[in-house]
C-alpha cells in the first residue's frame with residue numbers, strides 16, 4: 001500500500017489552477033522530496049492531503065485512508081510540519097510538546113523529543129521569544145511525537161542554520177531507517193539531494209517528473225563533467241568524436257569534457273590516459289540545481305518527454321492568447 005496516493009487531484013482558487021490533475025504515488029518507507037519553484041502547487045497539495053483544503057476534484061489517500069473522509073485517523077498516524085506553523089507565544093517548548101503528547105495520547109517524554117531536535121536547553125523558554133530556526137526545531141519535534149507512520153514536512157529547513165539543516169537531515173534518516181515514510185517539500189536542493197530516495201518535481205501545478213536523482217541525471221542526458229590535468233595536451237585529442245561526449249574544452253594543461261553518462265566519463269579518462277601523462281582527475285555530477293532548472297523550464301535542452309510536451313503545450317497556449 002502506498003503511503004500517499006493521489007488520483008487526478010486538482011485544486012482551483014478562482015482563476016488560479018494551483019494543482020492540476022496530480023497523480024502521485026509515494027511508497028511506504030521512502031524519503032520523498034517534493035520540489036518545485038514558488039507557486040508550483042506543493043503546499044496546496046500538502047494541504048489537500050491533510051484536508052486543510054478541499055480538492056476541486058480528484059482524490060487522495062494517505063496511509064490507505066481517504067484524505068477527506070478519514071482525516072481523523074490520518075492525523076493520528078501522521079506527523080506534520082506545516083508551512084508557517086504558528087506557535088503559542090506564552091507556552092514553553094516543553095509545554096508545546098506536552099500538548100502534542102496529550103493530543104496524540106502518545107507515550108513520548110517531551111524532554112527526550114527536545115533533546116532529539118536540539119532544543120533541550122531551551123525547554124522552559126516561552127516560544128514567543130524563539131528565533132525562526134528554534135521555532136522550526138520545535139515544530140519538527142512536535143511532528144515527531146507519537147512515532148508517526150508518515151511525516152509530512154512543508155519546507156522543514158526554512159530558517160535553520162547549516163548545523164540545523166544537518167541535524168534535521170540526520171533526524172529524517174533516523175526516522176526512515178525506523179520504517180517511517182518521509183514526504184517533504186523543499187527549495188534547498190542540496191538537502192533534497194542528500195536525503196531523498198526519490199524526488200517529484202512540480203511546475204505550474206503539474207508533476208513534470210518523478211524519479212531517483214541518479215535516474216533524473218541519466219534521463220536528462222547530462223551526467224556531468226570530467227576534468228583532467230595533463231603534463232602536455234596532445235595535438236589531436238580525439239574526444240569530440242567519442243560517443244556521449246560533448247563540449248570539450250582545453251584550458252592550459254586542463255581538459256574538460258561534458259559527458260552524458262558515467263560510461264562516457266570512464267572512456268574519456270582512459271582515452272586521455274593513453275594519449276598523455278595525467279596528473280589529476282576530477283569528475284563532477286550534474287547538480288540537482290541544474291536538473292531542477294531543466295525540468296521547470298530554466299533550460300530547455302535535456303527536458304524529458306513529459307516536460308517537453310508540457311512546455312510545448314504552454315507555448316501553444318501562449319500563442320493562442322497572444
Ligand SMILES: Nc1ncnc2c1ncn2[C@@H]1O[C@H](COP(=O)(O)OP(=O)(O)OP(=O)(O)O)[C@@H](O)[C@H]1O
Nearest residue numbers: 013016017018036037038039040041042043044045
Ligand atoms: N488560499 C489561496 N487562495 C488563492 N490562491 C492560492 C491560495 N493558496 C495558494 N494559491 C495559489 O496557488 C498556487 C500554488 O501555490 P502553493 O502555495 O501551493 O505553491 P508552492 O509550490 O507551495 O509555493 P512556495 O514554494 O512558494 O510555497 C499559487 O499560484 C498560489 O498563489
